[in-house]
Amino acid sequence: MEIIARNLAEFEAEASRFAGSLTPSSQNAMLVTLSGELGAGKTAFTKAVARALGVEEIVTSPTFVLEKIYLLPDKKLFKRLIHIDAYRLEKGADLIPLCFDKLMQDSGNLILLEWPERVADALLVPSKKVFFTARSDGSRSISYD
Numbered sequence: 541m542e543i544i545a546r547n548l549a550e551f552e553a554e555a556s557r558f559a560g561s562l563t564p565s566s567q568n569a570m571l572v573t574l575s576g577e578l579g580a581g582k583t584a585f586t587k588a589v590a591r592a593l594g595v596e597e598i599v600t601s602p603t604f605v606l607e608k609i610y611l612l613p614d615k616k617l618f619k620r621l622i623h624i625d626a627y628r629l630e631k632g633a634d635l636i637p638l639c640f641d642k643l644m645q646d647s648g649n650l651i652l653l654e655w656p657e658r659v660a661d662a663l664l665v666p667s668k669k670v671f672f673t674a675r676s677d678g679s680r681s682i683s684y685d
Contacts, residue, residue: 545682
């Protein structure tokens, strides 16, 4: 499925719709991979998903700290939103200091992982894959796999 978001309001509405469609697994964390070039909208999408899930603090890119964890107010779905940016990583083993395997074992975790191709050798099959493309007219293409 592909969605074209012509402006920020449409982009955020799609992220909110996506957040509302997520349901936890009884086995593992839900892993959502976010792929696209720099500036395609991965972090903006994460911010909008976080808002839709009730995160009130400012959500920023974890590019330099690699991981940010946000407690979610509505514990009925997920307990934590974990935002990981793998842009600066070189291989899946670089996720070890983040305790990624342990994070994946907790069904209360929703993990949004930017740049999954950088650490693909360490990933289980993602629950959802989202692809972003910035288009020449300023709109964004959001595709799901």
